[in-house]
Amino acid sequence: MRMTDIARLAGVSTSTVSRVFHGSPLVNEETAQRVRAVLNDSRYIPDGLARGLKSGITNIYGLVITDITNPFFPEIVKEFESIAAERSREIMLTNIDFHKNGMGDSVRRLLTWKVDGVAILTSNPDRRSMDDLTANSIPMATLDRRLLGPGLSDIAVDNLPGMIQGMAYLDNLGHKKIGYIGGLPGEAISKHRRGEFIHALKKQGFAVRSEYIKAGDFRISGGAAAIQELLVLNDPPTAIFTANDMTAIGALHAAQKMGYKVGEDISIIGLDDIAFAEMTTPALTTLRLSRPRMARAFFDALDYFGSRPSSIGQQYTVKTSLVIRDSTGPAKVKKNQRSSR
Amino acid sequence: MRMTDIARLAGVSTSTVSRVFHGSPLVNEETAQRVRAVLNDSRYIPDGLARGLKSGITNIYGLVITDITNPFFPEIVKEFESIAAERSREIMLTNIDFHKNGMGDSVRRLLTWKVDGVAILTSNPDRRSMDDLTANSIPMATLDRRLLGPGLSDIAVDNLPGMIQGMAYLDNLGHKKIGYIGGLPGEAISKHRRGEFIHALKKQGFAVRSEYIKAGDFRISGGAAAIQELLVLNDPPTAIFTANDMTAIGALHAAQKMGYKVGEDISIIGLDDIAFAEMTTPALTTLRLSRPRMARAFFDALDYFGSRPSSIGQQYTVKTSLVIRDSTGPAKVKKNQRSSR
DNA sequence: CTGAAAGCGCTTACAG
DNA sequence: CTGAAAGCGCTTACAG
Known part of the structure; x- marks a missing residue:
């Protein structure tokens, strides 16, 4: 009809x-x-096609995801879709992992469909693709890049509140030696996050010891490798922050394999609070990054541009907060350490 | 340009x-x-809009998902997107969880965009919505409904191969008493899956004991509740199959809370092999359902209709296979059981 | 092998 | 307050 x-x-x-x-x-x-x-x-x-062709407005938002199987993203996608549905918007999904051309193909396809905006959920969007979007006056919202521009907003993650809560909590438990397993060395987000860790560490009056700070890769494997290096130190940390939950989960399993009781011999704190954080044994203490708030920020960021796609974007920020579970506990004074004095 | x-x-x-x-x-x-x-x-x-308006072909496939945060789905979505990208197809994503109108709104939006086909990844698609799609000659592919029709194909899961492998494996380990935690009681898929379990049980020559068969809900909580009932029996099962990995994970944690060592005191077998199945402690033995194959089947199913959207669909089947990890082990003869004789 | 023309289903100035 | 008309950017018979 x-x-x-x-x-x-x-x-x-x-x-x-x-x-x-x-x-x-x-x-x-x-x-x-x-x-x-x-x-x-x-x-x-x-007929959305006819309407879009004539009016130039499609009500479609493109979603560019690095890897939808990383549990961090589906929760954002779900919330984003829910908000979009309420406002009669569509979501066109593109996953860029494994695509040889990186974001290029995704953006080309998004341009074909005249999407009204693109949420870029990857820490390393390529410049060329973003320029193509800008050239076509399509607004963008990026994740934790902290750069704004015409038609470009950003959603940043502020880990400091959670980190500071975490430090105070560890201090109460008697911990003094705090380690950190970071993200992929090359990425800006890794550097920023490590900075937040060091800032919180100092704020609580803890010593900054460079041998306690290792790089990871935001994955299980990186967490596992890094904690092995940390636990093998002469004077290892008693508690460890990580750059994300996947890293923490990798660390947790590796520590267990080495014979440590997580939450007793060693405390581990994640970051994100993915759904499986409470499914590990022991359940993971972590810094929660509210996915609904992230999704809302992304939607608002795109919606903000409305009919002025080239106005200067805004910086949005989402804060973390500490969620205490069982992977952390009182600092343990090792018996063999005492006796060796 | x-x-x-x-x-x-x-x-x-x-x-x-x-x-x-x-x-x-x-x-x-x-x-x-x-x-x-x-x-x-x-x-x-x-311009996809102009092309679609004139030609009636959009190259967009709609994806209707129950809950994208259920880890079973993102892996299918990822593979589906990857295949779609190769063939220059788009994905329009709709998540129907929490939408009051069920699939109705999703389908309405998909109809607005004249998608070329819809993959319905939910076990209970509503009849009305499917009729709307049929009325508009839009092909569909459903999950494990085993019903075909004009423009309607189905992707079924055949758990028998995995179940049979699992039974033989347990038999070798000395297990005789095999339990089962199923899916949501109302759903056809639950009934079917339980039937497969019983079939495999008999095939291996194991006794079918109705008190060993409990309902779950495809979620953590259902698995936890059901295993508590099973382990409290006078003569409990020594090994338990489950309707999916979420159920198995819930069961695993609940058993641990009750003091059981999973893989020693009790063996648990999941179904799906979601990514987190190897992240539990102990890692989950499970029946793997290949997500790439599922995604491929969904894509092929839609692609099949091509220019004849009303031709009769086909039945596709994807088989499971056993993946052995650490949540299963030799049957244990309980000491107190022996001494109580 | 190539182009002029019609038309897909809408929206939107414009005229009344 | 309402309608006739133009046009969004393509594709596709049709004619040559």
Whole structure:
């Protein structure tokens, strides 16, 4: 059923149907009611292609994801979709992992569909692709890049509140020697996050010991490798922060394999609070990054540009907070350490 | 840059540009080369809206997901997207969890965008929505419903091979008493899956004991509740199959809380092999359901309809296979049980 | 082998 | 307050 059919049935022009459909006040109430009746009876569904072609607005937002199987992302996607559905927006999903051309292909496809905005959920979006988007006046929202521009907003993660809570909590438990397993060495986000760790460490009056700070890769394997190096030190840390939950989970398992009781012999703190953080044994103490808030920020960021796609974007920030579970506990004074004095 | 501009630059009509762009052989090679040069130089990106409006083909596939945060789905979505990208198809994602109108809104939105097909990744798609899709000649592929029709294919999961392997494996380990924690009682898939369990049980010559078969809900909580009932029996099972990994993980944690050593005192077998199955402690023995194969089947199912959206669909089947990890081990003869004789 | 023309289903100035 | 008309950027018979 096309708008033309509705118009014929209601005895008006398509112009009027279109106005009624979009709730324009420029229509006589009686006429509007008649049209609405026909619209409902026929269960009219508009043609998004025609509407988009004519108006230049598709109400589609593109979502560029690094790797949807990383449990951090589905929760954001879900919330984002939920908000989008409420506002009659669509989501076009592109996963860029394993695509040889990086973001290039994704963006090309998104441009084909004239999306109204793109949420880029990767820490390393490539410059060329972003330029293509800018050239076509398509607004973007990025993750933790902290760079703004025309049609470009950013959603940053502020780990400091959670880190500071975590340090105070560890201090209470008697910990003094705090380690850190970071993200991939090359990435800006890794550097920033490590900075936050050091800042919180100092704030609590803990010593900054460079041998306690290792790089990871945001994955299970990196966490496992790094904690092995830390636990093998002569005077190892008694508690360890990590750059994300995957790293913490890797560290947790590796420590267990080495014979440590996590939460007793060694305390481990994650970051993100993915759903599986409470499924590990012991359940993971972590810094929660609210996924609903992230999703809301991304949506707001894109929505903000509305009809002015080239206005300067805004910086949004989402804070973390400490969630205490069982992978942390009182600092343990090792018996063999005492006896060796 | 529109096609009109390309035509002007190349000194031909838009008809010719269109033909060249789509690789039609009806164009003189010299002309084609000239057009291709302009196409490349200008980095022409077609307008999907205009193309779709005119041709009736969008190359967009809709994906209807129950809950993207259930780790079973992202892996399918990822593979599906990867195949789609290769074939220049788009994915429009709709998550139906928490949407009051169930699939209704999702389908309405998908109809607005004239998607070429819809993959429905939920065990309970509502009839009305499917009828709407059928009425609009939009092909569908469903998950484990085992019903075909015009424009309707199905991807079934065959758990028997994995179940049978699992039974033989348990038999070797000396187990005789095998329990099962199923899915949500109402759903057809739960009934089917339980049937497969019983079939495999008999095939291995194990006794079918109704008190060993409990319902779950495909979630952590259901698995936890059910295993508590099983372990409290006078003569409890020594090994337990589950309807999915989430159920198994819930069971694993609950058993541990009750003081059981999983893999020693009690063996637990999951189903799916989600990524986190190897992250539990102990790592989960499970029946793997290949997600790449599932995704491929869904894509093929939709692709199959091509230009005949109303032809009768096909039944696809994906088999499971046993993956042995640490949540299973030799059957234990309980000391107190022996002494109580 | 190539182009002029119609038309997909809408929206939106414009005229009345 | 309402409608006729143009046009968004393509594709596709049709004619030559």
